[in-house]
Amino acid sequence: MLSRRFCLTHPSGEDIYLFTLRNGTGTEVQITNYGAIITAFRVRNKKGAFNDIVLGFEKIEDYWSPAYLSQHPWFGCAVGRYANRIKNASFELQGKKYELARNHGNEHLHGGIDGFDKKVWKFIVSGESPQPFLELGYTSRDGEEGYPGNLKTVIRFELNDAGELSYTYRAETDKATPVNLTHHDYFNLHNGQGTIREHEIRIVASHILEQDKNLVATGKVLPVEGTAYDFRDFSGINEGLKELDEYDKSFVVDEPGLTAPRLVAEARSEISHLHLQVYSTEPVVHFYSGKWIPSVEGKGHTSYGPFSGFCLETHQHPNAVNLPNFPDTILQPGEEYFQQTIYKINQV
Secondary structure, three states: OEEEEEEEEOOOOOEEEEEEEEOOOOOEEEEEOEOOEEEEEEEEOOOOOEEEOEOOOOOHHHHHOHHHHOOOOOOOEEEOOEOOEEHHHEEEEOOEEEEOOOOEOOEEEOOOOOOHHHOEOEEEEEEOOOOOEEEEEEEEOOOHHHOOOOEEEEEEEEEOOOOEEEEEEEEEEOOOEEOEOEEEOOEOOOOOOOOOOOOEEEEOEEEEEEEOOOOOEEEEEEEOOOOOOOOOOOEEHHHHHOOOOOOEEEEEEOOOOOOOOEEEEEEEEOOOOEEEEEEEOOOEEEEEOOOOOOOEEOHHHOEEOOOOOEEEEEEOOOOHHHOOOOOOOEEOOOOOEEEEEEEEEEEO
């Protein structure tokens, strides 16, 4: 089933709604048109109790509160026009240099100061057949955050009875422009409680992207073998954190789907007996262990902080606009950008 509830009016004057998708087994996903944010993802555990596996807030207005945005962790939102970091917040395209908004020191991060995560998306359509779905759209105007072209983006969420939540992006432009979209969900398979250190992770990747001191991709590709980044078999997050300060790294998928989603990463918990599988068309999975999650009160008066959740962000190669050896991330007029990622939940 699908339902919609009016929440409040945004300071911009636009109405904010909360949409609920529910499948035949009781799995429930809630999404707001502010930032296309997934605010809740409730699944049953082995004992039959519901377990909300994503971080977020009960009050939509908390997503734009000054306290939250001062240390903005991008809880559960759409990210665009360009995921991850762009070096020196600039790039050259067709002989012209473009200066982007600088919101991460000298770099451009996750679309800039006022990216897709802070936009009120327009409701397009929803339905219940063959499964509950919701489509939201946003048009990024020429020059927004420094990008060229008017970019029309649609995101479609679907929830089926197999416990699969998918999101699909489609976009088109009237000028050549960089596009690299993702969704920034923070998972904690323990009903959002405690830290994610006891989770186990597997990433189908034999290589990572080298990053400079500001975590910007340099263009070099490094093997994971013999390092704390080797997640080709399930490995505990805490084991790696004994060696590393955090995980904030892009993994190159061994055999990306490109046109049809393939398994790229998974996580499991022996505490909740839940197993998350991530399927995607994207060639990169960025694993972030949540070190910089601010101390805020989340759903159910839960106290969030460092390592309260982890991200498995699926997207194109970061900083590719400045690295000719990386795959092209420029969308041309007449082309359609396409990205699909599926979160599948099982009990183990």
